[in-house]
Amino acid sequence: MSEIKTSAKGVDYADPCTLQIKKRVYSQALLMRIPHDHTDVQDISLKIGRYNIPYGLESKKPKSELTLNNEELDALIRYISENYKPLMLGQGEYINVSEESATLVENFKRLIEGQSDTARMLIENGILSDNVFLAASVIKKRDALIELREKLQEEQPERYWQEWFTRNKWVLGSDFAQIIDERVIDTENIADYIMKSYDGFVDLVEIKKPNGLPFWASTKDHGNYVPSADLTKAITQCLNYIYAIELEANSTKFTRRIGSRVIKPRCILIFGRSYDWNDEQREAYRILNAAYNQVSILTYDHISERAQNVLGAEAIESVGDDWMQE
Numbered sequence: 349m350s351e352i353k354t355s356a357k358g359v360d361y362a363d364p365c366t367l368q369i370k371k372r373v374y375s376q377a378l379l380m381r382i383p384h385d386h387t388d389v390q391d392i393s394l395k396i397g398r399y400n401i402p403y404g405l406e407s408k409k410p411k412s413e414l415t416l417n418n419e420e421l422d423a424l425i426r427y428i429s430e431n432y433k434p435l436m437l438g439q440g441e442y443i444n445v446s447e448e449s450a451t452l453v454e455n456f457k458r459l460i461e462g463q464s465d466t467a468r469m470l471i472e473n474g475i476l477s478d479n480v481f482l483a484a485s486v487i488k489k490r491d492a493l494i495e496l497r498e499k500l501q502e503e504q505p506e507r508y509w510q511e512w513f514t515r516n517k518w519v520l521g522s523d524f525a526q527i528i529d530e531r532v533i534d535t536e537n538i539a540d541y542i543m544k545s546y547d548g549f550v551d552l553v554e555i556k557k558p559n560g561l562p563f564w565a566s567t568k569d570h571g572n573y574v575p576s577a578d579l580t581k582a583i584t585q586c587l588n589y590i591y592a593i594e595l596e597a598n599s600t601k602f603t604r605r606i607g608s609r610v611i612k613p614r615c616i617l618i619f620g621r622s623y624d625w626n627d628e629q630r631e632a633y634r635i636l637n638a639a640y641n642q643v644s645i646l647t648y649d650h651i652s653e654r655a656q657n658v659l660g661a662e663a664i665e666s667v668g669d670d671w672m673q674e
Contacts, residue, residue, distance in 0.1 A: 352381075360381040361380045367396075369401075372401060373399060374398070374399055375397065379394055380392070380393045392418050394424075395414070395416075396414050397413035486659060492515070492655070496651070496655070500558055503560075504557070505557070509557065513553070518655075518658070519651050539552050539589050542593075549608060549613070550593065551616070553615070553618070554615060554616070554617050556582055561619065562579075563575070563579055563619065563620035564629065564632075579619055583645070590613055596610060597610040615642060617645045618651065622647035623649045
């Protein structure tokens with residue numbers, strides 16, 4: 349049995365347990381019993397850390413560190429005791445989220461919901477497999493896609509779709525690193541999203557409602573499909589945003605405010621539906637998109653298809669074909 353010691357601050361602790369030693373770092377767990385000044389209740393906490401070892405185990409400067417309180421520790425112990433054995437997978441094996449293991453991964457997802465640092469710490473220190481985290485991420489994205497398809501059957505305000513894309517920026521593509529909190533370009537232009545790309549520059553996203561705004565004009569022009577008046581207005585709005593933000597490119601104040609640089613910004617416009625297009629309309633869409641160097645137009649059905657391609661067909665639970673309706 350480990351010897352219980354007491355620190356100078358009156359905190360009881362067990363002998364530290366070294367979890368893993370690598371060439372430059374080692375990980376360690378430490379159980380502590382923390383007293384409270386105004387009650388006899390004492391909390392058991394677990395500190396997990398990764399530390400640098402430039403000259404052996406002398407250095408205690410943490411590379412990363414996490415302390416779980418009594419409630420979090422109890423939840424973790426219950427979770428591991430109930431689910432560790434069922435989740436023992438072979439090296440490199442992937443969790444099939446369509447079977448009963450999905451329930452176990454769902455429990456993990458709830459445990460670390462909104463606490464990605466906790467998840468990374470548990471994975472880095474070998475307490476949980478990174479396969480579990482990957483599977484939980486797939487479940488979250490799958491649920492987002494199912495929500496998208498269900499809500500496309502309903503009439504939702506533009507605000508709802510702005511919030512959905514805020515939660516699920518991954519559907520916009522891998523180029524975007526983050527959504528910048530600042531939306532104001534200047535006194536007259538406020539974008540739906542100002543995005544920071546992985547190369548550190550600024551791009552824009554403009555979102556319109558999926559239903560009620562026709563993509564194509566009701567009549568052809570010289571035998572050709574042409575954008576509707578609503579779509580033309582939306583494209584013009586995007587071009588105005590691009591022009592406005594380019595005017596701010598040399599503004600130190602603006603660059604400091606958004607935390608990114610402006611060079612040849614692009615804008616993604618999400619507009620309307622395309623599930624019922626014929627071949628001629630798909631060709632017209634290709635021509636329309638090619639006409640704009642800095643604007644890329646996507647429909648909500650394109651977003652749905654892109655999301656499913658990211659996840660793979662086998663990771664998506666069937667929700668039927670009813671979502672492909674206005």
